[in-house]
Amino acid sequence: MLKTIRKIINWTGDRKSRLYWGFLWSFLHSMFTAMPIMGAAYILELMIKDFNGEKALDPIWALRAVMFMIAMVLGRFLFAYLRATFQESIAYEKTAEVRMRVGDILKRVSLGFFDKNNAGEILGAVTTDLSVLEMYSMKMTDVYVGGYISAFTMVLCISFFRWEIALIAIVGIIGSAVFLHILNRRSCRNAKVHQAAQNNLIASVLEYIRGISVVKAYGQEGVSADRITNAFNAHRKINVKIELDYVTANCLHQLCLKLSSVGIAVAAALMAVNNVISVSLFLMFCIFSFVIFAQVEQINNAAHTLELIEATYEKLDRIERVDFIDEASRDKKLHAFDVHFENVCFGYDRRRVLDNISFTIPQGTTTAIVGPSGSGKTTVCNLLARFYDVNKGRISIGRTDIRELKCDSLLSNISMVFQNVYLFNDSVINNIRFGKPDATEEEVIDAAKKACCHSFIAKLPQGYQTVIGEGGSSLSGGEKQRISLARAILKDAPIIILDEATASVDPENEYEIQKAISALAKGKTMLVIAHRLATIENADQIVVLDEGKIVQKGTHEQLMNKEGLYNRFVAIRQKAESWSIA
Incomplete structure (x- = not known):
C-alpha cells in the first residue's frame, strides 16, 4: 500500500x-x-x-x-x-x-x-x-x-x-x-x-x-x-x-x-x-x-x-508509453498539394497488403483507386491520412514526406468522407460544424446547400438545431452521407479522400451525392475509392490495384481500350447495375 x-x-x-x-x-x-x-x-x-x-x-x-x-x-x-x-x-x-x-x-x-x-x-x-x-x-x-x-x-x-x-x-x-x-x-x-x-x-x-x-x-x-x-x-x-x-x-x-x-x-x-x-x-x-x-x-x-x-x-x-506515430514530426505549413506514393510497401503484421506501389496525384486533379476487395484500396487512403506509417518507401505532399508532419498539421490539409459515416449525438449544425468549429451559421447552411442536404434538414422538427441521435440513428444512409460531405465542404481542405462514399446508397441519393462531390472537388486534389462507374469514369487518372500491386493506370478511355482487370471490372459493374428481379 x-x-x-x-x-x-x-x-x-x-x-x-x-x-x-x-x-x-x-x-x-x-x-x-x-x-x-x-x-x-x-x-x-x-x-x-x-x-x-x-x-x-x-x-x-x-x-x-x-x-x-x-x-x-x-x-x-x-x-x-x-x-x-x-x-x-x-x-x-x-x-x-x-x-x-x-x-x-x-x-x-x-x-x-x-x-x-x-x-x-x-x-x-x-x-x-x-x-x-x-x-x-x-x-x-x-x-x-x-x-x-x-x-x-x-x-x-x-x-x-x-x-x-x-x-x-x-x-x-x-x-x-x-x-x-x-x-x-x-x-x-x-x-x-x-x-x-x-x-x-x-x-x-x-x-x-x-x-x-x-x-x-x-x-x-x-x-x-x-x-x-x-x-x-x-x-x-x-x-x-x-x-x-x-x-x-x-x-x-x-x-x-x-x-x-x-x-x-x-x-x-x-x-x-x-x-x-x-x-x-x-x-x-x-x-x-x-x-x-x-x-x-x-x-x-x-x-x-x-x-x-x-x-x-x-x-x-x-x-x-505507447509510441506516437508523429513523435519525431513537426508542424509545417504546406504550399503545394500534389501527392506522391513512391515504392510504398505496407502490411498488417505479417500479411503484405501493398507491394511497391508508385503513383502521383497532380494538384487539383482526381485519382480513382479501383480493384477487387482486399486489393489494398482503403489501405492507400489510411496511409495518406497517416493512420498507419508505411513499412517501406515514402508518401509525400508537395515533396514533403508526411512522416515529417504532425498528425494535426497533416490532417488540417485533408478532408475525408468514409463509407460508414459517424455522426455525433448533437444538433445537425454542430455535426456539420465539426469540419470547422468556428464556422458561422451562414457558412454551415451554404455548405449544406452545396452538399444537397439543406432541403431535408429544413424539414426536420427543429431544422439545423435538431439533435440527430448517436451515430445519426434518426437519418437514412444517404442523408448521413450528405451531412458528411457538408462537413468536408465546410472544412475546405485542399486534399479530399472519398472512401466508397456512394457504395451503399440508393440511386436518388447517389445522384445528390454525386452533385455534392462535384461541388467538393472543385480545385481540390482528390483520391477516390469507388465501385460505381459514375464516380470514377470522369477521374483524371484511374489506378487499378490487384493483390497489393498496381496492374493498370490511365484514364477511363485509355483503360477501356485495353484488355485487363479494369475492362472486366466495368463489364461486371454494367451487368450488376442492369440486373433486376424478373
Missing part, C-alpha cells in the same frame, strides 16, 4: 503541496480530537476534588475548560474543512488532465494500437479505471495516511500521561499492520484479475449493443445473451472471491485493534484500582480506547481500492 500511496503523491505533480497541507490539517484535526478528551478529564478531576472536599471548584477555571473544549471541537471541524478543501479536488483536477492527455495520445497513435487492444480495455481505462482514481485516490490516501496520523497523535497524547498505555496501543497498531499487509498481498493478486474481468464485461456489453440488430435478424438472442451472461458471471465470481479473501485478514486486523482497546481499558482499570492513576485519568483512557483506532479500522477498506488504483496506474502507464 505504501508503494501505491507514494505513486498517488507523485501523481499529484504540482498539486503536491496541497496534499501535504492536507496531511498537516489531518494532524491538527487529530490533535483537536484528542484535546477535548483531555479537557473533559481535567474538568472531571476538578469536580471530583470539589466533591471530596479537597479543593473547591473554581467556576472561572471550569468555564475556561468548557470554552477550551468548545474551541477544540470548532477547531476540529475547521481543520476537517480545510483538509477537504485542499485535498478533495486534486483528484478531479488531475483526472481531467489525464483524460485529455489520453485523448491526445489516442489521437496520435497508429490505428494498429486499436487493432491490438480491445475496445473494452481502452474504454475501461478512460472511464471506469479513471473514475476509480477520480473518486478514491484522495479519499483512500486520507484514510491511510490520516488514519495513522490520528492514531499516533493520540498515542503521543497518551504517552504524556502513561507510557505503558501508549505501548499497548502501539502493539495493537503493529499487529493490525501485519494483517493489513497480508490483506494487501491478496488484494494485489485480485486487482488485475478484477480489472480484466471488468474489461471483458465492458467489451461484451459493447459487442452486444453494437450487434443487437444482427442478433435479432438471425434469431440468436439466446446465444448472444449466453456470452454476456458468462461475462456477468465471471465478474460476479471474481468479486465474490475478493470478498472471501478479504474476510479473514480483515477480521484479524480488527481483532488486534479491539484487543488493544480492551487492553488499554483493563490496564487503566488496574492502575486506578492500585491508585497509580486518578479516576479522571482512568475515564480519559477509557474514552481514548474507543476513539484511538477509529480511523485505523477503516484502512482495511482502502487495501483493495489502493490495489485497483495501482492496477489503473499500470494500465495508464502502458497507454502513455
Whole structure:
C-alpha cells in the first residue's frame, strides 16, 4: 500500500503541496480530537476534588475548560474543512488532465494500437479505471495516511500521561499492520484479475449493443445473451472471491485493534484500582480506547481500492508509453498539394497488403483507386491520412514526406468522407460544424446547400438545431452521407479522400451525392475509392490495384481500350447495375 500511496503523491505533480497541507490539517484535526478528551478529564478531576472536599471548584477555571473544549471541537471541524478543501479536488483536477492527455495520445497513435487492444480495455481505462482514481485516490490516501496520523497523535497524547498505555496501543497498531499487509498481498493478486474481468464485461456489453440488430435478424438472442451472461458471471465470481479473501485478514486486523482497546481499558482499570492513576485519568483512557483506532479500522477498506488504483496506474502507464506515430514530426505549413506514393510497401503484421506501389496525384486533379476487395484500396487512403506509417518507401505532399508532419498539421490539409459515416449525438449544425468549429451559421447552411442536404434538414422538427441521435440513428444512409460531405465542404481542405462514399446508397441519393462531390472537388486534389462507374469514369487518372500491386493506370478511355482487370471490372459493374428481379 505504501508503494501505491507514494505513486498517488507523485501523481499529484504540482498539486503536491496541497496534499501535504492536507496531511498537516489531518494532524491538527487529530490533535483537536484528542484535546477535548483531555479537557473533559481535567474538568472531571476538578469536580471530583470539589466533591471530596479537597479543593473547591473554581467556576472561572471550569468555564475556561468548557470554552477550551468548545474551541477544540470548532477547531476540529475547521481543520476537517480545510483538509477537504485542499485535498478533495486534486483528484478531479488531475483526472481531467489525464483524460485529455489520453485523448491526445489516442489521437496520435497508429490505428494498429486499436487493432491490438480491445475496445473494452481502452474504454475501461478512460472511464471506469479513471473514475476509480477520480473518486478514491484522495479519499483512500486520507484514510491511510490520516488514519495513522490520528492514531499516533493520540498515542503521543497518551504517552504524556502513561507510557505503558501508549505501548499497548502501539502493539495493537503493529499487529493490525501485519494483517493489513497480508490483506494487501491478496488484494494485489485480485486487482488485475478484477480489472480484466471488468474489461471483458465492458467489451461484451459493447459487442452486444453494437450487434443487437444482427442478433435479432438471425434469431440468436439466446446465444448472444449466453456470452454476456458468462461475462456477468465471471465478474460476479471474481468479486465474490475478493470478498472471501478479504474476510479473514480483515477480521484479524480488527481483532488486534479491539484487543488493544480492551487492553488499554483493563490496564487503566488496574492502575486506578492500585491508585497509580486518578479516576479522571482512568475515564480519559477509557474514552481514548474507543476513539484511538477509529480511523485505523477503516484502512482495511482502502487495501483493495489502493490495489485497483495501482492496477489503473499500470494500465495508464502502458497507454502513455505507447509510441506516437508523429513523435519525431513537426508542424509545417504546406504550399503545394500534389501527392506522391513512391515504392510504398505496407502490411498488417505479417500479411503484405501493398507491394511497391508508385503513383502521383497532380494538384487539383482526381485519382480513382479501383480493384477487387482486399486489393489494398482503403489501405492507400489510411496511409495518406497517416493512420498507419508505411513499412517501406515514402508518401509525400508537395515533396514533403508526411512522416515529417504532425498528425494535426497533416490532417488540417485533408478532408475525408468514409463509407460508414459517424455522426455525433448533437444538433445537425454542430455535426456539420465539426469540419470547422468556428464556422458561422451562414457558412454551415451554404455548405449544406452545396452538399444537397439543406432541403431535408429544413424539414426536420427543429431544422439545423435538431439533435440527430448517436451515430445519426434518426437519418437514412444517404442523408448521413450528405451531412458528411457538408462537413468536408465546410472544412475546405485542399486534399479530399472519398472512401466508397456512394457504395451503399440508393440511386436518388447517389445522384445528390454525386452533385455534392462535384461541388467538393472543385480545385481540390482528390483520391477516390469507388465501385460505381459514375464516380470514377470522369477521374483524371484511374489506378487499378490487384493483390497489393498496381496492374493498370490511365484514364477511363485509355483503360477501356485495353484488355485487363479494369475492362472486366466495368463489364461486371454494367451487368450488376442492369440486373433486376424478373
